[in-house]
Structures are given as structure tokens and as C-alpha cells.
Amino acid sequence: MKVLANSCVFEYNGHNMAAEQSTDNLSGHEQRFLDAYELYNDALFRHACMRISDREKAIDLVHDTYTKVWSYVRKGYDIEQFRPFLYKVLNNLIIDTYRKKKEASLDALLDIDGIDEGSFEELSESSAEALAATIDGRKAFELMAELPDVYKEVLILRFVDGLGPKEMSVLTEEKENVISVRIHRGLKLLRQKIEAQDEFADEKRKSAARKRAADKKTI
Amino acid sequence: MLPAKEPLTKKLYNMKRFSEQLHKQSQTVKLKKSEQADLRARVVSYMEYHPLPASMKVAKAQGSSIKNAARTQILTDTFGQFMIPYQLLFKIGGVAAVFVLVFVPFMAERTVPGDTLYAVKVQFNEEVRSTLTWGSYEKVEWETTRLNRRIAEARLLADEGLLTTEVEASVAAAVKVHSDNAKREIEVLRASDADGATIATIAFDSSLRVQAQSLNRNDVDGTAAQPGDLIGNAIDASLVKDPETQTPAVPAYNKLMARVEMNTTRVRELLNSLDGSVSNQGLVDVTRRIEDIDRTISTAITQAGTPDTELAAREALVDVLVRTQKLIVFMTNLAVREQVAIESVVPVVLTADEMAVERSQRQTELTNAISQLTTAVTTVTDQDILAKANAVLHQLAVDLPQLQTMTVYQDFIRQSDQSLALAADALTLVGVDGRPVAPAVAVPVAAATTTVSTTTPASAVGTTTPTTTATTT
Numbered sequence: 277m278k279v280l281a282n283s284c285v286f287e288y289n290g291h292n293m294a295a296e297q298s299t300d301n302l303s304g305h306e307q308r309f310l311d312a313y314e315l316y317n318d319a320l321f322r323h324a325c326m327r328i329s330d331r332e333k334a335i336d337l338v339h340d341t342y343t344k345v346w347s348y349v350r351k352g353y354d355i356e357q358f359r360p361f362l363y364k365v366l367n368n369l370i371i372d373t374y375r376k377k378k379e380a381s382l383d384a385l386l387d388i389d390g391i392d393e394g395s396f397e398e399l400s401e402s403s404a405e406a407l408a409a410t411i412d413g414r415k416a417f418e419l420m421a422e423l424p425d426v427y428k429e430v431l432i433l434r435f436v437d438g439l440g441p442k443e444m445s446v447l448t449e450e451k452e453n454v455i456s457v458r459i460h461r462g463l464k465l466l467r468q469k470i471e472a473q474d475e476f477a478d479e480k481r482k483s484a485a486r487k488r489a490a491d492k493k494t495i
Numbered sequence: 496m497l498p499a500k501e502p503l504t505k506k507l508y509n510m511k512r513f514s515e516q517l518h519k520q521s522q523t524v525k526l527k528k529s530e531q532a533d534l535r536a537r538v539v540s541y542m543e544y545h546p547l548p549a550s551m552k553v554a555k556a557q558g559s560s561i562k563n564a565a566r567t568q569i570l571t572d573t574f575g576q577f578m579i580p581y582q583l584l585f586k587i588g589g590v591a592a593v594f595v596l597v598f599v600p601f602m603a604e605r606t607v608p609g610d611t612l613y614a615v616k617v618q619f620n621e622e623v624r625s626t627l628t629w630g631s632y633e634k635v636e637w638e639t640t641r642l643n644r645r646i647a648e649a650r651l652l653a654d655e656g657l658l659t660t661e662v663e664a665s666v667a668a669a670v671k672v673h674s675d676n677a678k679r680e681i682e683v684l685r686a687s688d689a690d691g692a693t694i695a696t697i698a699f700d701s702s703l704r705v706q707a708q709s710l711n712r713n714d715v716d717g718t719a720a721q722p723g724d725l726i727g728n729a730i731d732a733s734l735v736k737d738p739e740t741q742t743p744a745v746p747a748y749n750k751l752m753a754r755v756e757m758n759t760t761r762v763r764e765l766l767n768s769l770d771g772s773v774s775n776q777g778l779v780d781v782t783r784r785i786e787d788i789d790r791t792i793s794t795a796i797t798q799a800g801t802p803d804t805e806l807a808a809r810e811a812l813v814d815v816l817v818r819t820q821k822l823i824v825f826m827t828n829l830a831v832r833e834q835v836a837i838e839s840v841v842p843v844v845l846t847a848d849e850m851a852v853e854r855s856q857r858q859t860e861l862t863n864a865i866s867q868l869t870t871a872v873t874t875v876t877d878q879d880i881l882a883k884a885n886a887v888l889h890q891l892a893v894d895l896p897q898l899q900t901m902t903v904y905q906d907f908i909r910q911s912d913q914s915l916a917l918a919a920d921a922l923t924l925v926g927v928d929g930r931p932v933a934p935a936v937a938v939p940v941a942a943a944t945t946t947v948s949t950t951t952p953a954s955a956v957g958t959t960t961p962t963t964t965a966t967t968t
Binding site for chain 2 (some may be wrong): 303305306309310313317318321322325326335338339342343346347349350352408409411412413414416417418432435436438
């Protein structure tokens with residue numbers, strides 16, 4: 277790689293070379309890293325994009341994630357499982373992004389969650405499932421961006437990335453109970469937003485119907 | 496608000512439905528092809544510019560060679576890569592630079608006209624040296640050296656039978672160019688340092704005269720130029736002076752002495768370098784010339800102390816300058832050494848004792864000749880021969896006392912040569928075998944130019960003031 281770094285020049289091949297990738301001469305570390313890239317780059321992008329709602333920024337964050345992990349590999353650390361490690365790095369970068377935006381609400385919410393351990397209902401997994409069962413997934417996706425990041429984070433990790441409570445706990449460095457409470461509250465908030473949206477839409481529809489009826493009457 | 500009573504199966508179905516719906520919707524968020532390619536290129540580029548340490552690089556393929564293992568290859572989606580071995584290129588460039596700047600010029604130094612690298616010698620090596628030569632005097636010296644080189648090359652080709660008319664013409668043209676360059680630099684020097692210009696002229700002319708001698712062109716006025724002798728003509732043309740520059744003033748004593756010191760040092764260095772490469776006789780000859788020069792310098796130093804003889808001292812140093820310059824050209828040019836005798840280039844200058852011995856020998860030989868002729872006359876019967884012999888005897892009887900009273904050595908030599916030649920003719924006329932009056936040592940009159948004088952030491956002529964005899968070769 278050092279030789280390459282000093283002396284390689286890229287030349288456009290004139291066509292997509294995805295099928296021509298040659299990694300025969302890669303070392304084990306490089307091969308594993310590139311495999312991890314191929315496996316998780318899209319999922320990481322999706323996660324980042326849904327978290328920060330900025331496509332370009334999400335790409336940059338994914339890039340930064342991989343470069344940081346690569347730097348970690350270069351230092352000689354052995355990464356047994358790339359997936360949680362990549363999510364961990366990406367999550368930290370997203371938090372950094374929020375901090376750079378000086379969103380005080382994040383810290384405020386974190387503080388609140390740290391104090392409030394949640395009710396029994398909120399700690400129950402079945403309760404969360406029951407709550408989720410009442411929410412339309414398509415509408416939830418559309419309104420996900422409106423949630424505070426602490427809830428958005430756990431909901432995306434849980435329902436989009438498919439991580440289990442334990443993995444999420446490791447990733448966010450929170451207790452599983454806290455994760456459960458956040459999922460529950462996030463779903464609840466999400467449902468409220470959906471209901472509010474539905475009510476607004478219903479009200480709007482009724483208003484329109486009334487207006488049409490009034491118009492008919494006038495005519 | 497949660498529904499109060501809902502069947503469990505329906506709850507699970509709805510839960511699954513929520514996850515599937517959300518997951519399905521989220522799958523619409525993905526990188527475009529172009530974004531994927533760009534991102535991958537950026538990551539791969541980062542990997543390449545931040546490679547793994549060598550210790551971590553373990554080739555995956557067991558069968559691959561070490562070279563291939565080290566030369567990892569990562570291809571991006573849209574870009575391939577090719578290697579530019581900068582280190583190898585730098586090495587090759589370095590070798591090429593050494594070859595071009597050192598080896599080729601070194602090899603070119605040995606070339607002659609017609610060789611492939613001759614242009615490198617003339618147009619690169621020598622031009623670089625010309626550029627790096629500072630000072631008009633040094634430039635004159637360098638142009639003189641270049642001129643000598645051209646002549647030496649022509650000689651080398653002539654020895655091998657390769658000197659065509661075209662090559663000779665090109666060499667003659669080069670001689671003219673270098674000669675003109677030297678003269679131009681001399682004129683430049685003259686504007687700021689007249690004495691320096693005169694010294695440079697003397698040195699330049701001396702070198703040319705040696706070359707002319709070696710080319711059998713001692714008649715430097717060019718009247719006897721041979722047809723086709725283009726190089727000789729060029730040298731003759733170079734030696735022709737403008738009327739204004741034919742009689743320059745004798746340079747200042749200090750400047751002359753400084754240049755003489757430099758030349759004598761150079762001569763001694765050359766003598767040391769010739770040790771072992773020339774015959775003992777050659778070394779002895781050169782050593783004798785150096786001794787002559789040292790003696791003249793000592794005399795000049797003594798003379799310089801007195802205002803009346805200061806001019807003579809300067810003229811003596813000019814003579815020394817000419818001799819040392821000729822010696823330098825003689826010793827540095829193998830072809831010149833082979834073609835001309837050192838005596839013709841730098842004649843021996845006799846010491847006072849040697850002069851006295853020579854005078855004595857000549858007088859003795861002349862006396863013997865007179866005795867032989869007197870004895871032989873008694874046996875001559877032919878009246879015409881007898882009259883001629885008596886006339887010669889009468890002339891010799893007059894010459895002998897005159898020779899004894901002559902104080903100027905060169906006059907004595909000239910007169911004694913005439914008398915001895917006359918005696919030899921007379922002896923031949925009267926039928927005496929053999930030539931009784933051959934000088935044991937050929938004592939030439941010291942060579943000098945029109946601007947150079949030969950100074951005879953005062954002690955040699957028995958006078959209190961040195962006598963200066965201007966002669967022309």
C-alpha cells in the first residue's frame with residue numbers, strides 16, 4: 277500500500293469496473309475492510325440520512341466513518357465485528373454533527389432521559405410491540421424526521437437497521453431499559469404525530485366537505 | 496391510545512406490518528450509483544494514501560510472489576490504476592544524468608573531428624568551460640588552449656592519414672575563431688590593464704610560434720605559406736600584427752614578475768609530471784632550460800634594483816616569459832615534443848663560464864685553422880688558389896685580434912662563425928681534408944621576437960652594464 281500511495285495514478289477505464297474488481301493481492305486487513313464496506317455502506321448511509329435528513333452530509337459521514345475505522349485498523353487494532361463498530365463510529369459522528377449545530381435540545385433530552393427511568397409499561401417490550409402495531413409504518417417513515425434525535429436514533433436502529441436491544445445498548449452506551457423507554461416514547465410520540473396528522477387531514481377533509489356543501493347550498 | 500381489547504394474533508400481525516412497512520419505506524433511501532462510485536473511490540483513495548504498515552501487510556494469496564503481495568492493487572469502480580515507479584524513474588534519471596553530464600563529456604574529451612562525440616567536446620565541454628572562465632587573461636589562456644587542441648587534433652588525424660581537406664579547413668576555421676576570440680579578449684583587457692594585455696599578447700604569440708615551428712612554419716610572416724597548408728596559414732594570419740600593436744611598451748616589472756612566477760611554477764609542475772614518461776635526456780634538456788630561466792630571473796631581480804637597469808630587467812623578464820610560455824606549450828603538447836627539438840623552441844642560454852669556454856675554443860680553432868692554412872699554402876702551386884689562400888690568411892689575421900677584443904658575445908659568435916667558415920673554405924680550397932673548425936657545441940643566438948630582447952649577463956661580456964641585443968627569429 278505504501279508503494280501504491282507514492283506511485284499510483286488512476287486512469288479511467290471507460291466503463292464500470294464493478295465486475296472487474298481485483299483484490300487478489302490485498303492483505304487480509306484490507307480485504308476484510310473492503311468487505312465491510314461493501315456490506316454496510318448502504319445501511320450506514322440510510323441510517324445517517326434518516327438521522328440528519330441531509331443526503332450530502334450523510335454521504336460525508338459514511339465516508340468519515342470508514343476512514344476513521346480504517347485509521348483504527350492501521351493502528352493495529354483487530355476488529356472482530358465490523359457492523360457494531362461502524363454503527364458506533366457513525367453514531368458518534370452524528371452526535372458530533374448535532375453538537376456542531378449547537379442543538380442544546382439533544383443534551384437536554386439526554387439529561388431528562390438519564391433521570392427518568394420510565395414506567396413499567398414503557399420498559400415492557402411487548403408494550404412497545406403493541407404500540408408499534410397501532411402505527412402505520414409508511415406514515416411513521418414520513419414523520420420520523422420530525423422526532424427528536426434520541427428517539428429517532430433508537431427507532432431507526434431498531435426498526436430500520438434491525439439491531440437488538442443489547443446491540444443498541446452497546447452502541448449508545450445506555451442501559452437496555454433506557455433504550456426500551458426511548459423506543460416506547462419514540463413510538464408513542466410518533467403515533468401522536470400520526471394521529472395529529474390524521475386529525476389535521478380529517479379536519480381538512482371535513483372542512484373541504486363543508487365548504488363544498490355550502491357552495492352547493494349557495495348554488 | 497392503545498386499543499383496549501385486540502386479539503394477540505392481530506397485534507403481532509400489525510406489529511410485523513409496522514416493521515415491514517417502515518423497513519420497506521426506509522429501503523427507498525439508498526445511494527445512487529454515482530454516489531456509490533464516488534464514495535467508494537474516496538474511501539479507497541483514503542486507504543491508498545494511508546496504507547497499512549508493512550508489518551501488517553500479509554499477502555492473501557499464498558501462491559502469489561512476494562512482489563505481487565507487496566504490490567497490492569485496489570481498483571475503483573470506474574478507475575483502474577497503473578504504476579508509475581517514481582523511485583525507479585529517479586534512479587534511472589540519476590544514472591542518465593551522470594551518463595550525460597559526466598561520462599559522455601569525459602569520453603568526448605578524447606575525440607577528434609569526425610567522431611560522433613566531437614560536437615559534445617567542442618560545443619558543450621569547451622563552451623561550458625568558456626562560460627565558467629572569468630577574467631580576460633584567463634579567457635585568452637583558454638582560447639589559446641582551445642587553439643592548441645584544434646592543432647593537436649589535426650596532427651593526430653594527419654598521423655593517421657585521416658586529415659582531409661575539409662577537416663583541415665574546419666580546423667583552420669576553428670583556429671581563426673579561437674585566435675580572434677583571444678585577440679578580442681586581449682583588446683578588452685587592454686582597456687583596463689595595458690600591461691596585462693601585453694603579457695597576454697606575449698603568451699599568446701609565444702604559443703602560436705611554437706605551433707608554427709612544429710608545423711615547420713617558422714617563417715611567421717606567411718610569405719612562404721605552402722599550398723593547402725590551411726592551418727599554417729591561419730596561424731600566420733593570427734601572428735600578423737597591426738602596426739599599432741607591433742611595438743607595445745614593456746610591461747611593468749611587478750606584473751611581469753608575477754606572471755613569470757606563475758609560468759615557472761607551471762613549468763616545474765609539468766616537469767614533475769613528465770618524470771618517468773619521457774627520456775632522461777628530455778628531462779635534462781628541460782631542466783637545463785629551467786636553470787637558464789632561473790639564472791635570467793636572478794639577474795633581472797638584481798638589475799631591477801637600479802633605475803638605470805630596470806628597463807633591462809623588464810626586458811629580461813619578457814624574454815623569460817616567452818621562454819616559459821614556449822616551454823609550457825612544448826611540454827604539454829606531445830606532438831610538438833615529437834616534431835621539434837627543444838633547442839629550436841627554447842635555445843640554451845649559456846652561462847658566463849660556458850661562454851668563456853666557447854670563446855676560448857673558437858679562438859683556438861681559428862688559430863689552428865690559420866696555422867694549417869699557413870702550412871698548406873707553402874705546398875700550393877696554383878697561383879689563383881695561392882692568392883685566394885693568402886687573402887683568407889690576411890683576413891683571418893685581421894679577424895683574430897678583433898674577436899679577442901669583442902665584448903658582446905653574440906657579436907663574437909656571429910663573427911667567429913664567419914671567420915671559421917672562411918677558414919674551412921680556404922682549407923678545402925688548398926686541399927686539406929677535414930673541417931678543423933666545427934664548433935664543439937652549437938651555440939645559437941637566443942631566439943627573440945621583435946618585441947623581445949635577449950639580455951646577456953654583464954659578467955659574461957666583461958662590461959659593467961648589460962648589453963641588450965635585439966634579434967629576430
